[in-house]
Amino acid sequence: MLTTAAAIPAATGVLYLHGFNSGSGSPKARLVASGCDALDAGPLPCATPQLPHRPNQALALAESQLATLGSQPLLVGSSMGGFLASCLAERHDLRAVVINPAVRPAGLVEGWLGEAFVNEYTGERFTIEGAHRDELAELTPARLDPRRYLVLLGTADETLDPRDAAAAYRGAAMILQPGGDHGFSALGEFLPALFAHGGHRLAPGGMARPRLDDDFHP
Structure with missing residues (x-):
């Protein structure tokens, strides 16, 4: 069973998982990586892998990165990456x-x-097949322990209904951004909360927190 937050040591690294058909060089991935370099306690190891489009392969690659990030990595994921992060959070x-x-x-x-x-990040072309659906169905956790999560939701998400996530993660720490879109372009404003969930603090004035208005990817 997950221990209380007070008993959990600070995260030993951060694994950022991008959304469907996005990339390791997306604005959110770069922002999280920059935040890892601007923490009060010094830089934190950060991995932002380029995930394959097949769910099983993506999860296997993400899981392989955990060993490089110490004993208690913090998982961060957007959209489909949030799903994969949840799979790993429950598993590990x-x-x-x-x-x-x-x-x-x-x-x-x-x-x-x-x-x-x-x-657009890799130039790879692919077609969605039944195997994508079947793998996702097989990977879906039977339950989510709300104590593990900080959930950031845009109330005007044009791709996913935020009410579904609010229900699935009921009881978790949750921040709603009024009018926020699927790309969650205001992520920079919430970096302090993101890193606090991993037991870390951004150094005062350590980095700029721009809006991600150019982020068209999940």
């Missing part, structure tokens, strides 16, 4: 910050079957 008894997380992604991709995508 870790804390996580999830940003507009997908909570029933198998149903989401059901409507995308046969649709072709191009990843």
